Amino acid sequence: MNISEIRAALDAVEIPRSTRTLGGEKAVQQVEARSDGLHIRLQFGFPVAHIGQELAERVQTALTPLTGSTPVHLGIDVIIGTHKVQPGVATIKGVKNIIAIASGKGGVGKSTTTANLAAAMSRMGARVGVLDADLYGPSQPTMLGVADGKPSQENQKLVPVQAEGGIQVMSIGFLVDTDQAVVWRGPMLSQALQQLLFQSEWDDVDYLFIDLPPGTGDIQLTLSQRIPVTGSVVVTTPQDIALIDARKAVDMFQKVNIPIFGVLENMSVHICSNCGHAEAVFGSDGGKNLAAKLGVPLLGQLPLSLPVREAMDNGTAFAMQQAQPAIAGIYTEAAWQIALAVADKGKDFSGRFPRIVVE
Numbered sequence: 001m002n003i004s005e006i007r008a009a010l011d012a013v014e015i016p017r018s019t020r021t022l023g024g025e026k027a028v029q030q031v032e033a034r035s036d037g038l039h040i041r042l043q044f045g046f047p048v049a050h051i052g053q054e055l056a057e058r059v060q061t062a063l064t065p066l067t068g069s070t071p072v073h074l075g076i077d078v079i080i081g082t083h084k085v086q087p088g089v090a091t092i093k094g095v096k097n098i099i100a101i102a103s104g105k106g107g108v109g110k111s112t113t114t115a116n117l118a119a120a121m122s123r124m125g126a127r128v129g130v131l132d133a134d135l136y137g138p139s140q141p142t143m144l145g146v147a148d149g150k151p152s153q154e155n156q157k158l159v160p161v162q163a164e165g166g167i168q169v170m171s172i173g174f175l176v177d178t179d180q181a182v183v184w185r186g187p188m189l190s191q192a193l194q195q196l197l198f199q200s201e202w203d204d205v206d207y208l209f210i211d212l213p214p215g216t217g218d219i220q221l222t223l224s225q226r227i228p229v230t231g232s233v234v235v236t237t238p239q240d241i242a243l244i245d246a247r248k249a250v251d252m253f254q255k256v257n258i259p260i261f262g263v264l265e266n267m268s269v270h271i272c273s274n275c276g277h278a279e280a281v282f283g284s285d286g287g288k289n290l291a292a293k294l295g296v297p298l299l300g301q302l303p304l305s306l307p308v309r310e311a312m313d314n315g316t317a318f319a320m321q322q323a324q325p326a327i328a329g330i331y332t333e334a335a336w337q338i339a340l341a342v343a344d345k346g347k348d349f350s351g352r353f354p355r356i357v358v359e
Contacts, residue, residue: 037071049125085228094202109266122165132171145315224256238286
């Protein structure tokens with residue numbers, strides 16, 4: 001059995017749902033012939049649970065001409081690293097990568113998108129957190145099914161509430177009466193956001209999704225100046241007025257050097273639950289055209305869907321994604337593209353260097 005030929009065959013295997021190869025990702029860590037067969041260990045910097053079976057089949061197909069009936073034992077490791085953020089902003093203990101989910105205006109489904117991206121990423125095998133930064137209208141506790149939860153305290157820090165799939169959730173909705181209006185000025189909002197983020201005991205989160213309020217105000221400014229953001233996703237509907245505001249969100253991220261991983265078009269088409277007729281209620285391809293103009297990926301086009309709305313009201317994102325594979329597939333593909341974009345960024349090694357104090 002020629003190990004070098006086996007390695008070459010493995011390097012040429014394409015990773016499912018991408019144009020990448022095992023060789024290009026330097027994924028092949030070990031190839032060893034033992035008495036019980038061929039042992040192979042792969043390692044990735046992004047979650048692969050959703051493609052694990054297909055990947056194993058591709059590896060088997062590639063190796064069969066070389067190994068014949070020899071048993072192949074495949075092991076897969078996922079080690080997600082911390083990647084670079086804005087210059088001068090330190091990373092947060094317990095959080096590797098932060099993805100901001102933004103929109104220029106309200107009502108485009110940004111919070112729904114955040115909850116479902118988090119659920120999809122968790123189903124892909126990642127450790128996920130959600131920070132509800134929409135302090136005027138915190139909805140993540142309801143959408144993720146933990147509206148009755150309360151953070152505990154540990155080492156003078158708040159421990160995020162655990163939602164289904166192990167998603168760690170922190171929201172002002174846990175700490176204030178959600179029936180009462182939050183009447184705060186900008187500085188108080190910024191301080192509250194920082195406390196929710198920095199004074200929470202995050203537990204080894206690979207991807208923390210921040211559900212931002214609509215617009216480009218104080219919260220967004222705090223995010224860009226003091227919070228280590230790996231990248232952002234802009235949510236819009238196809239209608240012209242939403243696209244105008246989405247461009248403002250894009251412009252804000254560009255000005256503060258936060259990369260845009262892509263545009264996600266929500267409510268792209270309405271499908272009648274009775275007859276199946278599809279109608280572009282809010283216009284068509286607005287998000288697609290915006291992404292093309294910006295030169296960033298279109299992460300997906302999501303339908304205006306009754307099951308999604310019901311799942312968000314009932315806090316059953318995981319059950320909905322299991323019952324609606326077509327919709328789940330769109331969210332999973334978007335999460336997959338985000339994970340790949342994060343992996344492509346440079347690693348952050350600042351935590352390895354000693355802190356230098358000038359006295």
